[in-house]
Amino acid sequence: MSGDSAAGTTVSGHRTSARVVVVGDHATGKSSLIATVASDTFPETVSPVLPPTRLPADYFPDGIPVIIIDTPSSLEDKPKVEEELKRADAVVLTYACDQPETLTRVQTYWLPEIRRLKVKVPVIVVGCMLDLRDEHYPINLELEMGPIMQQFREIETCLECSAANLIQVAEVFYYAQKAVLHPTAPLFDQESQTLKPRCIRALKRIFILCDHDMDSALNDNELNEFQVRCFSVPLQPSEIVDVKRVVQEKVPEGVNYLGITLQGFLFLHALFIEKGRLETTWTVLREFGYNDDVELQKENLPVPSKKAPDQCIELTREAVDFLKGIFNLFDSNHDRALQDSELDELFSTAPESPWNDAPYKDAVETTELGDLKLSAFLCQWALMTLLDPSQSLAYLIYLGYNGDPAKALRVTRKRSLNIKKQQTDKHVFQCFVFGPKNAGKSALLSSFVGRSFQNKYNLTRNQCYTVNTVDQLRGVKKTLVLCEIQEDDFKECLSSKESLAACDVAAFVYDSSDEYSLKRASELLTDVARQGEDSGYGVPCLFIAAKDDLHSYSTAIKDSETICQAVKIDAPIRISVKEKRMNNVFHRIVNAAEQCHLGVPETEYGRNKKHFRQLVNHSLILASVGAAFVVVALAAYRAYASRKSNSAN
Missing domain, CATH: 1.10.238.10 (EF-hand)
Incomplete structure (x- = not known):
């Protein structure tokens, strides 16, 4: 298994360039580093801040141009630096090898600052001006940077360079580009030296897809097919033997008489990564449709619009x-x-x-x-x-x-078309459950999925869903989704014209023992009805009188029925979750959603609006008839005048 031949072409289809932002303290060699890599010579003088510099696509083997962004170091330019960092694909963070305090600043200021800005890209820490370090005070870079890299996992690698002596200058941006195209963090845990869970899961799926005979091992033919698909180069028989030998030596259970097992497949990828050949694993993942987050690329999924x-x-x-x-x-x-x-x-x-x-x-x-x-x-x-x-x-x-x-x-069909056809093609219905606090909304949702009634009231703070099937006539099952809308979120829920578009039916729950609860539910119903009348996305509505086991005030039933009659919807459905008297409420919710042409409330505002439209339409019809009559009369007159003129001649 090898990735050397195809990594660049695979990656190039996903990313057209790598934007590398160079930051660091004043006089740490940022501009000289950039100027030197661009010209392959050390400049005698250099501008304090260079314009964006482009390394062409053929500069590095991966075939991706690198855009290098220089940044100023002054305090007044801090907003500009922050803006550039937020646009970065990778960050090169510099310190001066002859100024130890700048390395301290890398740890105490720059890396925490990058985190504060929530810049989640790989960081390359670079010591510049290696030629100026005092030879009497050498440092061990691995020992010096080890604790820093433990603390800041976003550091991809560390190296030191000299622009004056052309030492490891190109390598700085090669590693930066490589970190963008083949990042370590999504695949490998540096601390435990193991593959990360998402990487293991993705490779397991790929292994199963390549195991055509489903015997839990990749035989020689399957291994070769995998190699050709990912890298366009077959494995020679001797190479297959070598691969199996390496796996057998390190992970005995990674090979059996059938071929390489999943354990062996995972071991090989961990080995590639440990040896710095991340492009091999990334080539495999990208061939099978994964992005940098080790997820399938959603933009490539054929989701119907x-x-x-x-x-x-x-x-x-x-x-x-x-x-x-x-x-x-x-x-x-x-x-x-x-x-x-x-x-x-x-x-x-x-x-x-x-x-x-x-x-x-x-x-x-x-x-x-x-x-x-x-x-x-x-x-x-x-x-x-x-x-x-x-x-x-x-x-x-x-x-x-x-x-x-x-x-x-x-x-599915548009609900507006379902209303015209007076039938629906949907199998899944969504019900928005509105109501004031402590009305019984959460209890209704919990009862829908069989959870026991809780006497203690707990305020629900986030949007909550429950979903279940509901038996309809002739054994037909429909799926009902209940979405609880908190009273505090009500205005936000109705903030746009399309707010009710996803709602097939609205249920308004109120505490039947509380006069204020009924009044508030009525207000919410009116607002939803008005929204539907204005937007054209009117929905069937139901009133649900919860806590029917409690003692109601004297006019509760009459008041609630009057409210329903005023907007022309059915009388309230009276339920008690505590006593498990649900009055077939979920079946009735689904019925209301299926019969979407019924149960849509009408407010006085809506009736006036409808009456006005009818008057306008009636006037337009009369105007059209009048205009047509005038045209006919004018045509008749012209015909009469023409005949009279002809008879006179």
Whole structure:
């Protein structure tokens, strides 16, 4: 396995240049270093700050031009330096070999400053003016820089140079370019000297893809196919023998009678990296579609584009069938549920499990042991596809989906068209759950995924989702996503014209024992209805009277029904999560979403607006009829006048 022949061409398709910013204290040799590498001669005089300098594409083997940015050192120019650092692909940080205090400043000022600016690019620490160091005070660079590199992992390498004597000047920018094109940090942990988890997961996926006979080893033919695909050069039989011998000596379990195992494959890549040949591993990763973050490049994924805000993206039947097969494959104990360990193994070829954090954590129903049944597994995928289609498609591919990626996702019809057709083509519905604080929104969401009622009130501070399937008529299952909108986030939620485009149905939850809660829910309903009337993205709305187990005030039912009648929506659905009296609420939410032409509230403002439009349209029709009558009358008169003129002649 070798990467020498193809790394440059592979990388060049991903990056057109490397922008290297040179920073450091005053008089540490920045400008002289840049001028010398550009001209291959040491200048007698040099400007304090040079303009951008370009090293052509053929300067280094990777075939990528390097743009070098010089920076000033004065305090008043600090904003300019900060701006350049934020645009950098790599940073060359200089100190003067004859000024020990400048090396101290590298550690105490410059590296912390780069971190403060959140500049997350590789740093090359360079000692300039090596020729001026006092020969009586030599330093061991490895011993000097070791502790600094331990503290600042962003340092890619350290070296010293002399522009005056043309010592290691080109190497400075070669290492900077190499750090941009073949960074160490995403692949290798310098402290533990091991491959990083994302790198291991990516290489495991690549190994599985190349193991065509699925015997958990790469035989000679598979190894050669891999080599040709990545490097365009086959391995000679003697080279294959040598590779196996090296692996066998260091990792006995890395080779068996069938070929190189996954352990051996990973060992080889760790060996390349330890020897400084990162371009080999990066060539492999990029050939299989990975970017610098060791993720599949999302811009290359064929995610269908939505033509309208009120469309959404769902998994196709083909993708769902694939996921069912994956579920069964990793259900190793055949208990029809995935344990944490089985789920970890399922996602072991992905960068990480996508469901460990919000909004997916705790979004679906689990068994008493915390395991995931098939329906919950598919619900997680439905939620991920709704919220982040490109991530969903990427993870399908990580898991081994080998069908046409363009056929894994589908775009639904516009909801406005569904309203006209009075039917929907959607299988996944999203319900925004609005309501004042302590109304019972979180309890509703928790009950949807089978979690027990909690007496203690905890204020939810972030947007929260739960998702489950709902049985409809004739055994049809629909997937319902509940999205809790906090009262404090309500204005932000409705901040744009398209705010309600992704919402198929809106539920307004209020505490049925609290008169203020009902009033506030009514205000929220009015605002949502007005937004829908103004934007054209009106949604069916439901009123949900929560905490029906509590004693209501005397006119509670009458007041709530009056509110619903005023905007022409159904009477409130009365529920008690505590007593598990849910009044078929989730089924009714899905029904409202399916019958999207019904249940859209009308405010007085909307009725007046509609009446005005009807008057305008009526006036336009009358005007059109009048104009047509005038045209006909004028034509008739002209015909009459023409006949009269002809008879007179």
